[in-house]
Amino acid sequence: MCPMDHEKRSHRGAPGKVSKRVAQGLRSRDSLLRAATRQFAERGFSATSIDDVCRDAGVVKSAVYWHFESKEGLLAAVLEETATAWIDGIVASVQQTGDPRERLSRAMVGMRDLVENRPALLRLLQSMLLERTGENAETRAVLVRVFDRARSALTDGIAEVIGSRPPGLETTAALLLASLDGIFLQHQLRRDVAELDRMFAELERAIVFLVTSLFNEAQRGRPDGTAGADRTPPADGEADK
Amino acid sequence: MCPMDHEKRSHRGAPGKVSKRVAQGLRSRDSLLRAATRQFAERGFSATSIDDVCRDAGVVKSAVYWHFESKEGLLAAVLEETATAWIDGIVASVQQTGDPRERLSRAMVGMRDLVENRPALLRLLQSMLLERTGENAETRAVLVRVFDRARSALTDGIAEVIGSRPPGLETTAALLLASLDGIFLQHQLRRDVAELDRMFAELERAIVFLVTSLFNEAQRGRPDGTAGADRTPPADGEADK
Amino acid sequence: MCPMDHEKRSHRGAPGKVSKRVAQGLRSRDSLLRAATRQFAERGFSATSIDDVCRDAGVVKSAVYWHFESKEGLLAAVLEETATAWIDGIVASVQQTGDPRERLSRAMVGMRDLVENRPALLRLLQSMLLERTGENAETRAVLVRVFDRARSALTDGIAEVIGSRPPGLETTAALLLASLDGIFLQHQLRRDVAELDRMFAELERAIVFLVTSLFNEAQRGRPDGTAGADRTPPADGEADK
Amino acid sequence: MCPMDHEKRSHRGAPGKVSKRVAQGLRSRDSLLRAATRQFAERGFSATSIDDVCRDAGVVKSAVYWHFESKEGLLAAVLEETATAWIDGIVASVQQTGDPRERLSRAMVGMRDLVENRPALLRLLQSMLLERTGENAETRAVLVRVFDRARSALTDGIAEVIGSRPPGLETTAALLLASLDGIFLQHQLRRDVAELDRMFAELERAIVFLVTSLFNEAQRGRPDGTAGADRTPPADGEADK
DNA sequence: GATGAATGAGCTTTCATTCAT
DNA sequence: AATGAATGAAAGCTCATTCAT
Structure with a gap:
């Protein structure tokens, strides 16, 4: 119903516990993210289709819309x-x-x-x-x-x-x-x-x-040398020849 | 059937009328080129559709294939x-x-x-x-x-x-x-x-x-200074302080 | 596995806690019903998605299948x-x-x-x-x-x-x-x-x-007037002018 | 490029002449229109897919977008x-x-x-x-x-x-x-x-x-009866009994 | 009872390209 | 040279439904 904010909700009681299904969800979200990074970087955003990303991530297309909305x-x-x-x-x-x-x-x-x-x-x-x-x-x-x-x-x-x-x-x-x-x-x-x-x-x-x-x-x-006086000026063999 | 080389072909018959057609052809070729440059630069190649270019150029889609093949x-x-x-x-x-x-x-x-x-x-x-x-x-x-x-x-x-x-x-x-x-x-x-x-x-x-x-x-x-000795070294107030 | 008849099942054990769950269940069922009525009436059945209804009702999608099967x-x-x-x-x-x-x-x-x-x-x-x-x-x-x-x-x-x-x-x-x-x-x-x-x-x-x-x-x-004679015929100023 | 207005443009010179291809175009437009009327009436707009219409009309999907834009x-x-x-x-x-x-x-x-x-x-x-x-x-x-x-x-x-x-x-x-x-x-x-x-x-x-x-x-x-006096009032055996 | 995630078919639309005229 | 129409693959996205927890 309203995805995208599931990271904020704690699952009744046990806060650290993620109920296997949710863990799997995070894993596919991550696969998508990684695959998308690869593909977008390689071919550009427009030239990459959602199918490309999903093929690479091993995840079905609609999962993208569950996890990222678009x-x-x-x-x-x-x-x-x-x-x-x-x-x-x-x-x-x-x-x-x-x-x-x-x-x-x-x-x-x-x-x-x-x-x-x-x-x-x-x-x-x-x-x-x-x-x-x-x-x-x-x-x-x-x-x-x-x-x-x-x-x-x-x-x-x-x-x-x-x-x-x-x-x-x-x-x-x-x-x-x-x-x-x-x-x-x-x-x-x-x-x-x-x-x-x-x-x-x-x-x-x-x-x-x-x-x-x-x-x-x-x-x-500032010739009084108050600021930065505790440090040697950067030595450069070429610049101050 | 074999465009792309139409600039080499001399058209038969009435040169006045033909050159008008050729001129028109060059004009739309040019519009396309200009529009495509704009659009590709603005949105990238993949994100630009041939329709986008043609809309911008005020030319029909098939003209692209006549002038540029693809x-x-x-x-x-x-x-x-x-x-x-x-x-x-x-x-x-x-x-x-x-x-x-x-x-x-x-x-x-x-x-x-x-x-x-x-x-x-x-x-x-x-x-x-x-x-x-x-x-x-x-x-x-x-x-x-x-x-x-x-x-x-x-x-x-x-x-x-x-x-x-x-x-x-x-x-x-x-x-x-x-x-x-x-x-x-x-x-x-x-x-x-x-x-x-x-x-x-x-x-x-x-x-x-x-x-x-x-x-x-x-x-x-080369301390003998043969090369470039006829020129002053570039003066730079900061580099040779 | 077999919803739709939950109103007939009596829940085992603590009636106070159970009735709370049941009450919650009825409440979301009701929200769904109301929202669905609104949405179906407004946009038609086909044009209304289950997501639309659930968004309106503030209930998750799977609840529809629990309460109504489809x-x-x-x-x-x-x-x-x-x-x-x-x-x-x-x-x-x-x-x-x-x-x-x-x-x-x-x-x-x-x-x-x-x-x-x-x-x-x-x-x-x-x-x-x-x-x-x-x-x-x-x-x-x-x-x-x-x-x-x-x-x-x-x-x-x-x-x-x-x-x-x-x-x-x-x-x-x-x-x-x-x-x-x-x-x-x-x-x-x-x-x-x-x-x-x-x-x-x-x-x-x-x-x-x-x-x-x-x-x-x-x-x-029936000119003898047995039936309905105890009632005045409907008076209408226009019809019997 | 810009369809939808082809009916206004006359095809160079001969106004009545439609160049076979255009005639075919009008024919498929018409098939689509007829099929869509049938389908929309039968199943409603939302429940009818463009594929439904095209199957019925015997025309490919993209033709809808050529002739009607959406x-x-x-x-x-x-x-x-x-x-x-x-x-x-x-x-x-x-x-x-x-x-x-x-x-x-x-x-x-x-x-x-x-x-x-x-x-x-x-x-x-x-x-x-x-x-x-x-x-x-x-x-x-x-x-x-x-x-x-x-x-x-x-x-x-x-x-x-x-x-x-x-x-x-x-x-x-x-x-x-x-x-x-x-x-x-x-x-x-x-x-x-x-x-x-x-x-x-x-x-x-x-x-x-x-x-x-x-x-x-x-x-x-208007008791003078000027208007409509040349016409008999509608005779109705039941209303003026 | 409820939830988050998954699933795959199907949706509307866009695209590059082709072709007869 | 140019045009209107066609074409089919593929795009992004939505959908009803299922399922483990």
């Missing part, structure tokens, strides 16, 4: 999940240890890993961005949220590393994200791992430079 | 046209006058213009890349060609500016293209012109830095 | 109830007090009330008649029974009033019922209360005339 | 056609020759014929009235128009017969239509031809009475 609803759920995973990837790549230069370097490796090994994430987000933001406001809202959180994570990470938050930092983070997206797109086309390495190296150099100069500007702005 | 054929034609226009845009942005720094700056303006005022170009290319490279080799080939030519144009342009062609230059050009794509994607989501300005400024700084250091490396590599 | 069974129950209510309405309108003319007048008011204030009754009966008598014999049987009882009630009422039961009386009663149905249909279309008033006034005049002439014929048939 | 559109076309036929039936029954009493009598025969031999007309109109006026304003509009034209035809016919148009005449006509509808409904249930005869006879008596008294009232209203 194809659009399935997409929304997929997007929500994927978005979370993608942000988690970004956050994980930011939370590194070591001196600033090393942290950045490891972050780049983390992002490269996203591009190379989790292509479904980025494919899905990007193709939804291109395919569906024109007509579906909800999809757009999800994507804006995703992007904002990823940028914030990056901004925070950099700010933590350099010990200050200079004004242009958000733009730098946004440019980093953009480059990540663009590199991914290019990699989708060429699938040349060596080129991928070179581009990430080049991107790293650029980011180091941008962050360093932002940092220096910020230092120059 | 939906796929229509896409190929659209892609060919769009690709040419996009490369032309890149080339035009590279062919600037003035001192190196100024040329780069103008090139950036040119690219920004592509992002802001010709979104259909990029949307179409990117969404075809995401939507169709999995299944359609021809589309992929077209896109690889487009990308290679754009990168060559950029590489050549930079090489001309700095008077040398250091080994990493292609990668820098590729990263520039990637960033352009990424910025475009982000702009599709946010439509924030001020942010677009900031990102392009940041990108310009990064590119100047990358090119400068490439140039410097190249200089260091 | 959609068809739900309809049967609805029809039974509605039919009873409708016949009760007719009977009530017939059982009036006062002199013959007054009784008829009041009966008309009662029928008009049915048309205006209990439209679901008539809508349901009529649409079932049109929608389902082709394929479903049971529905047809119910409706025939309903109609016969209503006609009998009318016939009896008139016979009581005029003190005799002339041969054509049943037809007059049937025509009265038919007119009632037709007026109802028209009212469904126009929803014009003033027109409804006029039509009922006109109908009343016609019925008075028909009954009067039936009565007169019957009198003429 | 199931709703098909209904609209069916309704328009049926309505016209039904009004024509009423009009034909009114246009009779002979003295007033005879004309009425023949009109009743005509209406009876509609009830008995063209049941699809009435079934369709009535069931659409019950099934679809709640949700579809267009259907309602069509039906109101139909009803109004039928009532006008009756009113005009009676007015012509009695040589005047007394104020209550429209109501009498509406009641006559209502009775016709109600009798039809009852006949759908019982299919008893003898009863049908009796009811029409009874209805005729009632109508004669109502019209006569309307006429007499009108005469009393």
Whole structure:
């Protein structure tokens, strides 16, 4: 009768207990979600039929409508999940240890890993961005949220590393994200791992430079050195030659 | 029975009347092409029906099959046209006058213009890349060609500016293209012109830095200064502080 | 496994707790019945889905199968109830007090009330008649029974009033019922209360005339005046001018 | 591309000429219309699937969408056609020759014929009235128009017969239509031809009475007898005993 | 008694494509 | 070259019904 909200209702009494049938329900919901993520990422939303998804998930068509109400609803759920995973990837790549230069370097490796090994994430987000933001406001809202959180994570990470938050930092983070997206797109086309390495190296150099100069500007702005004085400025063999 | 080559056939008899028919034919072919570009860019290939395109073009459905043989054929034609226009845009942005720094700056303006005022170009290319490279080799080939030519144009342009062609230059050009794509994607989501300005400024700084250091490396590599000695190294107030 | 007869089964053990379950059961049965009556009357049987009914009743879908075995069974129950209510309405309108003319007048008011204030009754009966008598014999049987009882009630009422039961009386009663149905249909279309008033006034005049002439014929048939001589013939200022 | 308006376009030059293919098109359109009328009348709109109609018409499913745009559109076309036929039936029954009493009598025969031999007309109109006026304003509009034209035809016919148009005449006509509808409904249930005869006879008596008294009232209203003086008042052996 | 989930047939509609004119 | 009609597969979705819990 009214699905979609069954996760909120506790089944009479025992809250942790899910009555086998419900457990099976969650399992098929999950299969659908996984299959849909795969298919939407591979062929795009429009080009994927519900039958495609169900075949892949091993579930009958009407189950989609029980669990997600519509194809659009399935997409929304997929997007929500994927978005979370993608942000988690970004956050994980930011939370590194070591001196600033090393942290950045490891972050780049983390992002490269996203591009190379989790292509479904980025494919899905990007193709939804291109395919569906024109007509579906909800999809757009999800994507804006995703992007904002990823940028914030990056901004925070950099700010933590350099010990200050200079004004242009958000733009730098946004440019980093953009480059990540663009590199991914290019990699989708060429699938040349060596080129991928070179581009990430080049991107790293650029980011180091941008962050360093932002940092220096910020230092120059307050020469008393109160903020961030406890941290060494990011050392960069190339930028400050 | 054998369309697609009607441009080669000379029509028998009265040239005045025939050329009118041919002209009409070209006109509807053109309407279709324009409408298809719009629609494919806006909603993606799969989500656009031939009816959508024809409604937009004000042409009957069967005309598509006369002029382009199939939906796929229509896409190929659209892609060919769009690709040419996009490369032309890149080339035009590279062919600037003035001192190196100024040329780069103008090139950036040119690219920004592509992002802001010709979104259909990029949307179409990117969404075809995401939507169709999995299944359609021809589309992929077209896109690889487009990308290679754009990168060559950029590489050549930079090489001309700095008077040398250091080994990493292609990668820098590729990263520039990637960033352009990424910025475009982000702009599709946010439509924030001020942010677009900031990102392009940041990108310009990064590119100047990358090119400068490439140039410097190249200089260091051949200290006799034979190559490019007739040119001033790109001046950058920030990179060589 | 064998519902539908749960009203006959006495539940074992604690009567307090059981009666609570039973009461709840009756309550949802009732909600379903009410909702189904509304929905079937409004949109017809075929156009109403079990989900529609359940949404309206605030009950889960499977409850329908517990209480009524099938959609068809739900309809049967609805029809039974509605039919009873409708016949009760007719009977009530017939059982009036006062002199013959007054009784008829009041009966008309009662029928008009049915048309205006209990439209679901008539809508349901009529649409079932049109929608389902082709394929479903049971529905047809119910409706025939309903109609016969209503006609009998009318016939009896008139016979009581005029003190005799002339041969054509049943037809007059049937025509009265038919007119009632037709007026109802028209009212469904126009929803014009003033027109409804006029039509009922006109109908009343016609019925008075028909009954009067039936009565007169019957009198003429037995000139000794034994039957019904204790009653004044229905007075009608227009018919016997 | 844009069907539905092909009837307005003349095919280049020759206006009467329909190019075989178009003629075939009109033929399938017609088959669909006929089949849909049958099926909708028999099973109701909702209970009839497009497949049902197409099977009956011997036409493929998508043709419905070419000719009528949707199931709703098909209904609209069916309704328009049926309505016209039904009004024509009423009009034909009114246009009779002979003295007033005879004309009425023949009109009743005509209406009876509609009830008995063209049941699809009435079934369709009535069931659409019950099934679809709640949700579809267009259907309602069509039906109101139909009803109004039928009532006008009756009113005009009676007015012509009695040589005047007394104020209550429209109501009498509406009641006559209502009775016709109600009798039809009852006949759908019982299919008893003898009863049908009796009811029409009874209805005729009632109508004669109502019209006569309307006429007499009108005469009393203008005792100079200018209007309608050239016509004998309708003679009725029963009403003016 | 009630519930959440499943099931598969069938629904209306859209689609790319074909074809005779 | 263009058009109106046809075609059939497949799309997204709804439905009545069943079933284990």
